[in-house]
Amino acid sequence: xxxxxxxxxxxxxxxxxxxxxxxxxxxxxxxxxxxxxxxxxxxxxxxxxxxxxxxxxxxxxxxxxxxxxxxxxxxxxxxxxxxxxxxxxxxxxxxxxxxxxxxxxxxxxxxxxxxxxxxxxxxxxxxxxxxxxxxxxxxxxxxxxxxxxxxxxxxxxxxxxxxxxxxxxxxxxxxxxxxxxxxxxxxxxxxxxxxxxxxxxxxxxxxxxxxxxxxxxxxxxxxxxxxxxxxxxx
Amino acid sequence: xxxxxxxxxxxxxxxxxxxxxxxxxxxxxxxxxxxxxxxxxxxxxxxxxxxxxxxxxxxxxxxxxxxxxxxxxxxxxxxxxxxxxxxxxxxxxxxxxxxxxxxxxxxxxxxxxxxxxxxxxxxxxxxxxxxxxxxxxxxxxxxxxxxxxxxxxxxxxxxxxxxxxxxxxxxxxxxxxxxxxxxxxxxxxxxxxxxxxxxxxxxxxxxxxxxxxxxxxxxxxxxxxxxxxxxxxx
Numbered sequence: 001x002x003x004x005x006x007x008x009x010x011x012x013x014x015x016x017x018x019x020x021x022x023x024x025x026x027x028x029x030x031x032x033x034x035x036x037x038x039x040x041x042x043x044x045x046x047x048x049x050x051x052x053x054x055x056x057x058x059x060x061x062x063x064x065x066x067x068x069x070x071x072x073x074x075x076x077x078x079x080x081x082x083x084x085x086x087x088x089x090x091x092x093x094x095x096x097x098x099x100x101x102x103x104x105x106x107x108x109x110x111x112x113x114x115x116x117x118x119x120x121x122x123x124x125x126x127x128x129x130x131x132x133x134x135x136x137x138x139x140x141x142x143x144x145x146x147x148x149x150x151x152x153x154x155x156x157x158x159x160x161x162x163x164x165x166x167x168x169x170x171x172x173x174x175x176x177x178x179x180x181x182x183x184x185x186x187x188x189x190x191x192x193x194x195x196x197x198x199x200x201x202x203x204x205x206x207x208x209x210x211x212x213x214x215x216x217x218x219x220x221x222x223x224x225x226x227x228x229x230x231x232x233x234x
Numbered sequence: 235x236x237x238x239x240x241x242x243x244x245x246x247x248x249x250x251x252x253x254x255x256x257x258x259x260x261x262x263x264x265x266x267x268x269x270x271x272x273x274x275x276x277x278x279x280x281x282x283x284x285x286x287x288x289x290x291x292x293x294x295x296x297x298x299x300x301x302x303x304x305x306x307x308x309x310x311x312x313x314x315x316x317x318x319x320x321x322x323x324x325x326x327x328x329x330x331x332x333x334x335x336x337x338x339x340x341x342x343x344x345x346x347x348x349x350x351x352x353x354x355x356x357x358x359x360x361x362x363x364x365x366x367x368x369x370x371x372x373x374x375x376x377x378x379x380x381x382x383x384x385x386x387x388x389x390x391x392x393x394x395x396x397x398x399x400x401x402x403x404x405x406x407x408x409x410x411x412x413x414x415x416x417x418x419x420x421x422x423x424x425x426x427x428x429x430x431x432x433x434x435x436x437x438x439x440x441x442x443x444x445x446x447x448x449x450x451x452x453x454x455x456x457x458x459x460x461x462x463x464x465x466x467x468x
Binding site for chain 1: 361370
């Protein structure tokens with residue numbers, strides 16, 4: 001096996017935290033207060049699906065905007081498409097809800113164990129202000145909070161990974177990218193980072209087929225961060 | 235009293251960690267292995283004094299270089315001026331020594347207490363790669379590791395403070411700058427941050443007159459981070 005990477009970069013939404021159940025719960029509580037009936041699980045899933053296309057305009061060179069701004073726009077679209085009228089204050093609350101996502105049960109302890117022998121950092125498409133609030137909410141500790149924002153870009157653009165590595169003074173071959181998503185890992189692996197796939201079978205809810213590990217050279221696959229810590233001998 | 239700031243930015247060298255005694259100890263141990271006799275306390279003090287002028291060329295618009303690069307240059311100058319010949323590997327070790335500075339006794343617990351009610355971040359002239367290693371070495375936890383590097387500048391240039399606040403989504407009036415140095419606090423206060431002066435009477439060693447708190451409107455003065463946590467009700 002290749003030597004364990006010195007630096008581990010972590011995707012956040014879906015990999016460290018459970019966006020779906022957290023946001024559905026928040027949406028249902030918020031809507032209930034305003035007596036708004038709607039298929040909230042369906043809306044949250046649509047909202048999340050609108051996230052990648054929304055970033056494309058920036059990946060293609062448009063002026064950088066943060067996730068609060070993108071998420072507000074896509075939420076407005078999704079609600080309009082489904083003809084759901086939500087007061088502006090309630091929509092604000094949902095956008096802010098991305099700062100209050102529950103960690104997966106193994107995330108906190110797993111990160112603590114992995115920090116013992118690796119430099120750990122987030123590398124998320126969330127912006128720093130959002131990530132700082134989210135990591136405080138979820139009580140997750142990493143050595144550095146890094147974001148594609150620092151490259152004024154979004155993953156999987158290469159500059160997002162290379163900027164983070166540059167700030168950490170780390171060569172690609174000394175780093176691993178930890179994510180529950182193939183596209184993230186394919187982009188990282190193409191730059192020489194080691195791909196580490198975390199199985200999160202509940203990311204899109206129960207009964208939905210789980211994402212499978214991407215077929216990449218040297219990919220490491222783990223069932224959560226505790227399992228990864230075991231595999232890396234932490 | 236003004237409301238406590240939501241965000242606290244912390245200077246690092248001298249404010250959170252004791253650079254002087256750590257570096258003298260490292261220099262003496264390194265030199266002893268190579269049988270190099272020299273006035274190491276004097277050399278370390280000269281080295282530290284060379285730090286501000288070295289950053290001036292960058293503050294005045296020169297291409298940004300990190301602290302490793304500046305410190306190597308100034309160390310070479312200081313050793314040459316004193317006619318001390320240190321093998322290159324030993325000089326490397328001293329430059330790397332800025333990643334292994336002991337925290338002041340109150341820094342670790344004080345930061346933990348302050349994190350409970352404030353978003354905490356470093357704002358140092360050290361670059362991120364150095365800060366990450368240093369915070370790991372000293373076991374200091376902050377919510378975000380920020381550096382003047384993210385503005386490709388050095389404190390006390392306004393852009394260093396404003397870039398950090400922008401990344402945290404924080405207005406100047408909602409932040410405090412925590413430092414043991416007047417120049418840092420004067421620059422921060424001029425932008426609207428609350429100046430918080432930490433007394434570190436041993437920064438330059440025993441018997442050296444301690445820096446006094448700058449005369450700034452609303453300045454808060456504390457004897458260490460435990461005292462600051464008390465003052466802010468954490």
